[in-house]
Structure formats: C-alpha cells, structure tokens
Amino acid sequence: xxxxxxxxxxxxxxxxxxxxxxxxxxxxxxxxxxxxxxxxxxxxxxxxxxxxxxxxxxxxxxxxxxxxxxxxxxxxxxxxxxxxxxxxxxxxxxxxxxxxxxxxxxxxxxxxxxxxxxxxxxxxxxxxxxxxxxxxxxxxxxxxxxxxxxxxxxxxxxxxxxxxxxxxxxxxxxxxxxxxxxxxxxxxxxxxxxxxxxxxxxxxxxxxxxxxxxxxxxxxxxxxxxx
Numbered sequence: 001x002x003x004x005x006x007x008x009x010x011x012x013x014x015x016x017x018x019x020x021x022x023x024x025x026x027x028x029x030x031x032x033x034x035x036x037x038x039x040x041x042x043x044x045x046x047x048x049x050x051x052x053x054x055x056x057x058x059x060x061x062x063x064x065x066x067x068x069x070x071x072x073x074x075x076x077x078x079x080x081x082x083x084x085x086x087x088x089x090x091x092x093x094x095x096x097x098x099x100x101x102x103x104x105x106x107x108x109x110x111x112x113x114x115x116x117x118x119x120x121x122x123x124x125x126x127x128x129x130x131x132x133x134x135x136x137x138x139x140x141x142x143x144x145x146x147x148x149x150x151x152x153x154x155x156x157x158x159x160x161x162x163x164x165x166x167x168x169x170x171x172x173x174x175x176x177x178x179x180x181x182x183x184x185x186x187x188x189x190x191x192x193x194x195x196x197x198x199x200x201x202x203x204x205x206x207x208x209x210x211x212x213x214x215x216x217x218x219x220x221x222x223x224x225x226x227x
Contacts (some may be wrong), residue, residue, distance in 0.1 A: 002194075002227045004166060007121040008153075008178030013107070014130060015098040016122075020044070023092035023141050029065060031080050032090050037077060046071040048112060053123075054152055055182055059121075061147060065090075067184060071226075093131030098188060100200075102217040110221050111139035118143040119154050119162060119176070122182060142166070153180075154187030163191070175227060177220065181208040196220070 009062040010016035024036035024043055028071045033039070048073075050064040059067065069082035069089075107116070118140050120127050124147040131137055151158040163169045175194040178184025186208050197210035198217070205213075212223060 001222050002175055003170065003173040004175070005110075005114045005116050005224065006162070006174065006176040006188075006193075007116060007118045008120050008176070008180065008184045009127060009131075010122055010200075011100065011120075011179045012101045012177060012184075013100060013104040013136070014134065015100050018098045019093060019096065019130070020047075023089055026084055026092045028087040031078075031085060033076075033078055033080065037042045039072070042075055043068065043072050046075075052182065052212075054121075055154060057155070061152075065123075088122060090126055093123075095133075097130040097134045099134070101216065104134075105137055106217045106220055110224065114224065115166070116140045117162065117166070119147075119153065119178075119184075120144070121146045124148055130185075153183040154190055156187070156190045158193035159187060159193075175224070181206060181210070185210045196223065 008014055021040060024040055027071070028035040028039065033191075047068045049070045050059065053059045054061060054064050054123065065086045066082045069080075069085040073080050073082065110116070116139055120143075123146050128146055131143070137143070142165065144165075146152040146158060149158055151160045151161065162170075171191075171193050175196055176184055176188035177196040177198060179198045181197060185195045185197050189208070195210045196212045196214060197205075199213050200215050202215065214220065214223060
C-alpha cells in the first residue's frame, strides 16, 4: 500500500517546455537576437545535453547554465554574454506557469489520501517563483529542490536526503512519478522505491525500465490505489 508519493515538477506537473520557449524568446529579444524556431531548437538541444552531463556528474549546475548559451552563441555566430543571458532567462522563467493537462485536478484529488512531496532538479529561484503562483503548494508536505539539497537526481544521495526528512519513511510504501527516465526513474530505482514513468508521447524505454508507465495524469489515482 502506497503512503508516500514523490512527484517531479517540470513536465510532470508544470509544463516546462511551454515556459522554456516563452522565456527563451524573451531573453533572445532582449539580447537583440531574433528568436527563430531554428535557434530555439538549437538551444533546447544544447540545454538537454548539458543537463545530461549534470546528471552524470560531469559538470556542475552553474556550468550547465552558462555552457548551453555559450554553445548556442558559438553555433549561431553571436557575440553575447552567456552569463547575462542566463540571468535574463531565469528572471523570465520564474514568472508565470503552465500546467500539464489535468495536473492540478489530479493533485487536488489525491493529496488528502497520500503524503505528496515535490522533488525537482530545477533552479531554486525559478521553481519557487512558479510555485508561488501555481496554487498547488498546499498539496505537498515538502518540497525538495536539488540546488538546496546539494545533490541532483538521479544521485542516490539526493533521495537519501529526502527520505531522512520524511517522518516514518518506508521505502516499500513509496513511489516516484516523473517524466525523465534518466533522472526520476533511474534515481528511484537506485533508491529502491517504486517508479512510475509519465510518458505522454509514447516514447520507447531505453535500458532504464520503470515499474509502471502512464500516458495521462488521469491514470495516477487509480494506479496508486492498486499499488
């Protein structure tokens, strides 16, 4: 029987991809760069590659933030400051939010029955800014952001830190739900808890195999009841 549910935030509860595109477009305009679809796609590619390096422990968070813009500006031949771009981008990203379809309704339908916690690799300033306006904090008994914890998912030390702060914690009664195989699912398996992969786009698993898989947040409540 499940008691504790860990939720990823970006692209599980809040629609990060939409927020990212809007914040990036505003940032590029501020830097006098036309935010074409080609440039946005290049940024997304570099951003993903740098976050993967962070998950592998190859670079730190600050290097992620700067490297992605340095790679982009070098690619498109623009003389602009990656550090300044990062500052503008995070300021834009911290304001406003967009929900993944059904997320708010799902949270409000289960938070009285389970102990819910947020576990995010996002930047502290950005996540706190978005949560302040999303009106979902009441659903969670705790919010754990890797920048504060000191370790990123999938590092088992991140999860051990979280577990140590949950009263009467029991691995057998715990599940993590998230959209990232390399962060949420790999981390959950390493921490020896149940894993649910939120996979709305029907992607194929790689060598990381979740215990359960859902394509819609509507599936969470009935699934939890069976675990």
